[in-house]
Amino acid sequence: MLTQIHPKLPMRDKAETKKYYIDRLGFSQLGSDDFPDYLMLKKDQIEIHFFLFAEIDTKDNYGMVYIRVSDIDTLYQSLLDNKVEIHPNGSLHTKPWRQREFSLLDPDSNLLTFGEGI
Template sequence: MLKNIHPKLPMRDKAITREYYQNKLGFKVLGNTDYEGYLMLGKDHIEIHFFEFKELNPRENYGMVYIRTDDIEGFYQSLLEKGTAIHPNGPLEIKPWGQKEFSILDPDNNLLTFGQNIS
């Protein structure tokens, strides 16, 4: 039985990634060990892991994650209040497939799409 998934995304700079996810998205660092070139972050019931890829060209990064939520409007508003940039093509809206969604890009151009079922 599959129970959880923890995506691993590339990052160029651990300090920048940690700061962005903590201060802009409300994530917390997981674990008691600071692994060189690796970062584990969590919020509520999800985890995202990051591996160091210093040579990453953000314009060539296709890392993406779809994250479901049960309070998309509240989370979206909290991001706006923190000054978190919303993807120019991904504002909060209802999609034809029955999801209310929005998207952001992190400092390394990883696409995070947040969605909530509206039916």
């Protein structure tokens, strides 16, 4: 019986990843800094975990997560207000599959897509 999923994405620099997700996206850290090669972050009901991959070429990173949300318009506006860069091809749109979605890239080019059913 499956109950949760916590995606694991690559990070090149733990401090930079923490700063982006905590300061820009409003996540908080789970656990401690006892593990220099691993990071766990949480916001509302989701967790994202990160593993150190210092050598990853961001042009070759295909890490991606689809995050279901409620009140996507408010979330999108709050990110714009916080000057979070939205993916150039990922502004908020209603898709043919009846989702309102937008996307952004984190500092390691992990693609985060946020979506809400309509």
